[in-house]
Amino acid sequence: MPIILYLFLGGAGSGACLVLAVAGLFVPRERVIVVRSGRARRGVRTAFAAPSAYRSLFAPAYACSLVAMLLGMLCLAADLGRADRLLLLLVSPTFSHIAVGAYAFAACFVLALVLALAWAGVVRGVSQGFVRVAEILLIPIALIVMVYTGLLLQSLAAVPLWAVFWLPAVFVLSSLSCGIALVAGVAHLGSAGAAFAPLFRRAVFADAAVIVLEALSVAAFLVACAAAAGASASGTAQAAASSYTELVAGANAGLWWFGFAGMGLALPLLLEVVLLSDEAKPRGLALAASACVLLGGFVMRFCIVEAGMHPVIAFAAGG
Incomplete structure (x- = not known):
């Protein structure tokens, strides 16, 4: 059951991250920036700030995807038998489906957390370009996690x-x-x-x-x-x-x-x-x-x- 839950929660959580990242890229730039006081060397200084309507969409959805992925990580640790074995996957130099999946899973979680904090307004002062770059990076990484959940079983030939x-x-x-x-x-x-x-x-x-x-x-x-x-x-x-x-x-x-x-x-x-x-x-x-x-x-x-x-x-x- 732990590996079944890991495959389900990891797939659903990474799928939600992919959907949210794509949706975030289509949000008009003028809706999510504010002009800050003072001027930068190259024009007016701006920062990313999502209005309440967008916060009500992205913040809870990112939070649920993070919860799903976190529970998936716990299920993977339970399946491995010891939590320290999960950390060994990240520091092991061996190239394997599990190691690649663990790295992609960790990267997906970190990027989703950063974007969740940005859309929720917890982190202030970041640029709109930084958020866009994080969303662009999240798309292929989330896709890797989605593919990995299928390759994990297929690798057991x-x-x-x-x-x-x-x-x-x-x-x-x-x-x-x-x-x-x-x-x-x-x-x-x-x-x-x-x-x-x-x-x-x-x-x-x-x-x-x-x-x-x-x-x-x-x-x-x-x-x-x-x-x-x-x-x-x-x-x-x-x-x-x-x-x-x-x-x-x-x-x-x-x-x-x-x-x-x-x-x-x-x-x-x-x-x-x-x-x-x-x-x-x-x-x-x-x-x-x-x-x-x-x-x-x-x-x-x-x-x-x-x-x-x-x-x-x-x-x-x-x-």
Whole structure:
């Protein structure tokens, strides 16, 4: 469970950071600067200062993404067994998926914290250019964390289910959808959802497109799993077959089909189509869609991790 929570929280938190960084870059410059007293050598001195409306959008959303990533770090430390092993990942010179992911995770957290303090108005006097640079840097770093949550499992090639080519794409698209849902959910819990209705209408459209792409990636993932399960009668093929059967028809099949495919993909897509066609933009539907996406993102990771089976275990189970 700690690694499942780490994959979910890390993906959702980094996805939200990516969404917020992109949104921040589209905020007009004149809305977030103030003229300070005195003059610099090259013109009037200005500083970054977000008005209350923007603070109500970015500050809580960044705070939630930071909480999600912090909890993810704690889950990773719990999975490693000792907290000092997490620090060893940052000081170890060994190049690995885990080490790269740990560095990217730490950088994403630091940049998100800096931007959260800037948008909340806690840190004053920073330039608007500094904030823009931090947002530009956060975009690729958050994307690396999103990709890493899929590559982490795929790098464990001994488990055939996790070595499928489409798994990172599924995780990245799920992380992006969960990030949009997290930002939209936080905004609609407060006043920012109504204040930035045009922005969230575009976000709903983007998330609907991401859900469609995620569904297609999941379909390709299942087809690839079925193909691997039908390979030669080796221990690897038996493990692939056992994992595939466990995923689609095993003990957690109900969670996979109802919790993920139904509640996590089909239902939020339906709700978002209604949101796009309804000019009233009911707040309850937006919150329901966000909750369904986040639930589906967790269930998907739970089912895939639980269904993974090692060839030796599969061979022993098959007799």
